[in-house]
Amino acid sequence: MLKLKNFFKSYIGKDSISALEHDTIKIVIAGCIAILVALLVMSITGIAITRNAVVNRLKTIDLKNMAGAIAATIDAKIEKAVDASLLLSYDPMLLRWVLSNDTDKESGQFAKNKLGELVEQFGYDTAFLTSALTHNYWSYKGEEFRLLNVVSPENPADSWFFKTLDMQKKYIINIDPNEVLQETFVWINVLVGDLSDPVAVTGVGLNLSELINELVREEAKYELKNDIWLVDGGGFIYLSKNKDHLEQALRDYLPQDLTETIMEPGSLVNEFAVAEYYNKEGELFDVVYKTIKDTDWKLIVQIPRSESLGFLNSIIINTVVAGLSIVIFMVGMFNFITKRVANPYKRTLQLNQELEEKVRERTRELNEKNIKIQDSIEYAKLIQETILPSRAELGTVLQDFFVIWKPRDIVGGDFYWLKKFADGFLLVIGDCTGHGVPGALMTMAVHSMLNHIVEDVGHRDPAAILEELNRLLSQSFTGSESIENIRPGLDAAVLFVAKDKKILFSGAKLSLIVLEEHSIKEIKGNKVTLDGLVGRQKPGLSNYEIEYDRQRASFYLFTDGFTDQPGGERGLPYGKKRLFSELQAIGNLAMKHQETAILQTFKNYTGNEIIRDDFTILGFSICK
Amino acid sequence: MQNLLIEKTNSTPYINFNAVSGVLQIKGESFPENAAKFYNPVMEWLREYLDCTSEQTTLDFEIVYFNSSTSKIFMTIFDVLDEEVKNGKKIVVNWRCDGENETAIECGEEFEEDLRYLPFNIILF
Numbered sequence: 001m002l003k004l005k006n007f008f009k010s011y012i013g014k015d016s017i018s019a020l021e022h023d024t025i026k027i028v029i030a031g032c033i034a035i036l037v038a039l040l041v042m043s044i045t046g047i048a049i050t051r052n053a054v055v056n057r058l059k060t061i062d063l064k065n066m067a068g069a070i071a072a073t074i075d076a077k078i079e080k081a082v083d084a085s086l087l088l089s090y091d092p093m094l095l096r097w098v099l100s101n102d103t104d105k106e107s108g109q110f111a112k113n114k115l116g117e118l119v120e121q122f123g124y125d126t127a128f129l130t131s132a133l134t135h136n137y138w139s140y141k142g143e144e145f146r147l148l149n150v151v152s153p154e155n156p157a158d159s160w161f162f163k164t165l166d167m168q169k170k171y172i173i174n175i176d177p178n179e180v181l182q183e184t185f186v187w188i189n190v191l192v193g194d195l196s197d198p199v200a201v202t203g204v205g206l207n208l209s210e211l212i213n214e215l216v217r218e219e220a221k222y223e224l225k226n227d228i229w230l231v232d233g234g235g236f237i238y239l240s241k242n243k244d245h246l247e248q249a250l251r252d253y254l255p256q257d258l259t260e261t262i263m264e265p266g267s268l269v270n271e272f273a274v275a276e277y278y279n280k281e282g283e284l285f286d287v288v289y290k291t292i293k294d295t296d297w298k299l300i301v302q303i304p305r306s307e308s309l310g311f312l313n314s315i316i317i318n319t320v321v322a323g324l325s326i327v328i329f330m331v332g333m334f335n336f337i338t339k340r341v342a343n344p345y346k347r348t349l350q351l352n353q354e355l356e357e358k359v360r361e362r363t364r365e366l367n368e369k370n371i372k373i374q375d376s377i378e379y380a381k382l383i384q385e386t387i388l389p390s391r392a393e394l395g396t397v398l399q400d401f402f403v404i405w406k407p408r409d410i411v412g413g414d415f416y417w418l419k420k421f422a423d424g425f426l427l428v429i430g431d432c433t434g435h436g437v438p439g440a441l442m443t444m445a446v447h448s449m450l451n452h453i454v455e456d457v458g459h460r461d462p463a464a465i466l467e468e469l470n471r472l473l474s475q476s477f478t479g480s481e482s483i484e485n486i487r488p489g490l491d492a493a494v495l496f497v498a499k500d501k502k503i504l505f506s507g508a509k510l511s512l513i514v515l516e517e518h519s520i521k522e523i524k525g526n527k528v529t530l531d532g533l534v535g536r537q538k539p540g541l542s543n544y545e546i547e548y549d550r551q552r553a554s555f556y557l558f559t560d561g562f563t564d565q566p567g568g569e570r571g572l573p574y575g576k577k578r579l580f581s582e583l584q585a586i587g588n589l590a591m592k593h594q595e596t597a598i599l600q601t602f603k604n605y606t607g608n609e610i611i612r613d614d615f616t617i618l619g620f621s622i623c624k
Numbered sequence: 625m626q627n628l629l630i631e632k633t634n635s636t637p638y639i640n641f642n643a644v645s646g647v648l649q650i651k652g653e654s655f656p657e658n659a660a661k662f663y664n665p666v667m668e669w670l671r672e673y674l675d676c677t678s679e680q681t682t683l684d685f686e687i688v689y690f691n692s693s694t695s696k697i698f699m700t701i702f703d704v705l706d707e708e709v710k711n712g713k714k715i716v717v718n719w720r721c722d723g724e725n726e727t728a729i730e731c732g733e734e735f736e737e738d739l740r741y742l743p744f745n746i747i748l749f
Contacts, residue, residue: 433692436657487696527734531696564727566653566689573689573727610634612655613691 028334035330039323047319051312058286058308064272067288067301070215070228071272075293077211078186082171082294084118085188085203088127089170095192098131098200102138115140118204125185126205130161132198137161164189164201173294175208177238177247183209184230184238212239226303233296235263250300253279254287262289262298276305377410377437384411384440387447389418394620397425397497400554401620402595406561412614413439413490414559417450419459424498426459427618429510431559432490433531435614442488445476462494462506463541466530470508474532489531493557497622503546513556513580515587516549520580554587554621561615567606574605591619625676628669636662637687641669646679651686659693670701674708681713686720687728695731702735702742709741716743723748 088094091114097107115127119140129138130151137149151158164172171190177183186206191198208230215228230239235250251259255277262273272288279285284305289298384407394401397420407414413432419425428450432442446469453468469492477488493510497503505512507525514521526541564573578601586597598617625643632638637652648670656662673681683705690698705715719735721728732746 431692433696491692527737529692560692560727564689570722570724571688572722572725575724575726577726612653612689 027338028331031334032327032331036323036327039319039326043316043319043323047312047316050315051309054309054312055305059274059276062308063274063286063288063301063303066226066303067272067290067299070301071290071292071299073215074208074211074299077206078173078188078293080122081124081186081188081204081206082173082190084122084124085171085190088114088118088129088202088204089190089192094129094202095199098129098133098192102131102134102136111138112140112145116143116145119143124204125207125210127203128205129192129200129202131200132165133200160187160189161201164191165198167191168195170195171203175232175238175295175297177232183207184212208239212241216241226301226307229298229300229302230292231262231298231300233263235259238297258287262300265296374410380411380437380440381407384415384443387444388416393418396420397427397622398620399623400591401618402591404595404599404615404617406611406616407435407439407614408561408611409436411437411440413442414561414614414616415443415447416557416616416618417447419450419454421459423460424496426454426462426465427495427497427557428465428492429557429559429616429618430490430492431510431561431614431616433488439614442490446490446492449473449476460496460498460504461543462496462504463543465494466492466506466508466541470530470532473530477532487531487533489529491529491559493525495555495557501550501622503548503622505544505546506541508541510557510559512544512546513558513583514546514548514553515556515583516553518584518587520584520587522576522580550623554591554619556583556617556619558617559613559615561613562602562617565602565606565609565612565615567609571609574602578605591621594619625673628666630666639666641666641673643673643677646677646681647684648673648681649684649686651684653689654687654694655689655691656694659691659697663694663697667697667701670704674704674713678713681715683715683717684720685717688722688725689727690731698735699738702739702744706739706742709743716745718745718747720747720749 093107093110094114097104097111100107102108111129115129115138118124118127120143126139126141128140128148130136131138135151136147137151139146139148149158151161153162160174169191171188174187174189176185176187184207186208188203188206189201190203192200192202212228212230227241227245228239229237229245229250231237231250237245237248237250237253240246245253250262254262258275258277261275272290275287275289277285277287285302286305286308287300287302289300291297292299388405391403394403397418403416405414405416406412412435415430415432417426417428417430430443430446432439432446434442449469449472450465453465453472457464457468459465469490473489491509493505493507493512495503495505495512505523505525507523508528508530510525512523512525514523523544523546528541558579562574563576563579566573579598582598582601583594586594589597598619627643628639628641630636630639632652635653635655635657637650637654639650641648683701685698702717705713705717709715719728719732721732723729729746729748732744736744736746
C-alpha cells in the first residue's frame, strides 16, 4: 500500500517535471538544428568556393602541369634520341665505313660498337645505318648487329628510306605503329653526309609504348582515372592507357568540333590548349592537348572532372563527419548544460510537489481529526443542553421570557438552572471559568453541586447557596499542583422567587437588572467570584430583597461575555451602558421581540470581530 | 538579565518587559485558551526580575479586553507586587484605559480595591 502511495506520489510529481524535460529536449533540438543549418550553409558555401577555385586552377595550372610533365618526358626522350642520332650521323668513322661500301674492317667494327653502345648503354630500342651506296640496312637490336635487309626502291616497305634521302633536311621523326606487336616506334632518321647528296640514313628507334607504359605506371601511383592518348596526323589513337581505345578514331570519343580543333595542323607545339567536353555517358571531361615537336602527332591528356574534383568528396565526407561530430558533441553539451541549469529548478518543483502532497495529507488528517472533535463536541452539547431547563419548564414559572445562550465554541462555561419548590422556585445563572469543553465540564460539576446544595442547606437563602457552592468548589478542585494559577471557579447570580412573588437575590460578580417602565436598576452582586478560596479579606455574600412593581417589572440576568465583547470602531467592549439603554428602549416589547432586538444591536456593534467569550442573557417577567 | 518580548496575537497581548529601564508593558487583548500556560513564562521572568532588581519599576497595562482566567493571573501578579512593595521595592502600576471602556475602568477599580501597598494608577485617555 505504501509502495502504491509512493508510486502515485512520484507519478503526480512527474507531470510537470516531464514538461520541463520536454522543454529541455526542445531547447536541445532547436540548438542542434541551428548549428546544423549554420554548418550546412558554411559547408555548402565553402565547398562551392573551393570547387570553383579548384576548377579554375585545374584548367589554368594543374592540367597543364600534368600534361606538361608527360609531354616534357616524351619530348625530352625524342630530343635525346635526335641528339644521339645526329651524333651518329657526324661520326667520321661511320662515314668512312659507308664510303668503303661497308668493307673497311676497322670502321665497320667501330660502327658496330657505336650502334651497340646506343642500344646497350642508352636504352634505345634499335640503332640502324642504311647506306645509300650499298642499300644495306644494318641494325643493332637485341645485342645483335646484323644486316637486316637490303632496301630496294621497288619495295613499298622501304619507301621511307628513299623518301628520307630526298627530304633535303637533316632529320625527320617518323612514328611507326606496329599493328602486330601493338607497339609504336619513333624513328629518328638522320642523313649522313651532304644534305643534297646523302650517303646514308642513320638513327635510333625508340619504343614509345614503353615510354607511355612507364608514364602510365607513374600515373597509376596517383590512382587517377585520366587517360593519355597519342594521336597520329590522321586522327587515330595509337597509344592509350586503355587498350580499347587503340587504333580507334579520335572522333569516336570526342565531339566532332573538338576533334577538328585538336587536329588542326597549326596547333600549338610548345603550349597546351585546354577544352572540356561531355562524353556519350554524359560525364564531363577536361582535355589538354598539344602537338609533339617535329611531328603532326598530338598528345592528348584528358581527366574526368569528377576525378580531379575527387578530393572534394573527401572534403565533403570530412565535413559531414566533422559536422556530425560537432552535432553529437553539441547535443551532449546542451544536454549537460540544460540539465545542470534546469536541475535546481527541477529539484525545487519536485520539493514543492512533495511539500504540497504532505500539506494535502496533513490537511486531510487535520480535517478528519477536526470532524472527530467536532462530532465529539456536538455530542457534548447535547449532554450539556440536558442540564439546562427546557422552555416548557421555564414557562411554568415565568410569565414571559427569552433565553439567549451562546457558547462561543458549541459548548461553554455559561449555564442557567431552575428548580421548583412548593414555596417558590430558584433561578441561577452562572459563568464558569473557561469556555468550550473546559467550561462545559465546570458547568456539569456546578449543576450537580447545586442539586446537592438545595437538598443540604435549603433553597430559601441565595447567599448561603453561593457560599456553599464556593465551599464545595474548594473541596472539589484541589487535585492539581497548578491550582493556584488556574483556580477554576465561576461568577453566579441566584434568585429565589417565593410563592408570594417576593424576590431574594444574591450575586457573585453578576448583577440583576430590574426594568420598570423606563427606569432601570442594576442590583450589583458582591464583588467576589466563587473560586474555592475561603477566608482572607473576602467580602461575604449578601442577600438582597428586590422591591419591584409586580405588574410591570421585567428582569434580566446576564454574563459578562456579552458586555465585555469588543466591537465598534475603536474595538471597545460593548459595555453595560449600551445594554441598559437598549433595554430601556425595548423594555415594553414582548420578550421574544426583545431577544431579536438585543441580538441585532449586538451584531451591529461587534460586526466582524470574533466573539471572545460565551454569553448568556435571561429576560423574564414573573407575575402569572 | 534578558528582556522579555512577546509579539501580540489575536488572543494574547504584546508584552515588552525591559529589565534595564524597568518598564514592563502589557498591551492589547488577552483571552488565551490556556491563560496559565501563556503567562507562566511571564510570571517566571517577573519573579526572577524582582529577585534581582532594586530599581524603580513601572508596569504599564493597556488591556482592552481580557477573560476571567487572565483576570486571575493579573490578580496574582498584583498580589506578588503588593508583597514586594510591602518589602520595600519601588513599583508602580499604571492601568491605562480608554475613557469609554467602562469594563476596563471597572476592573481596574476592582484590582485597586484589593491592593494595600502597591501604587495603582488608573490612567484614562
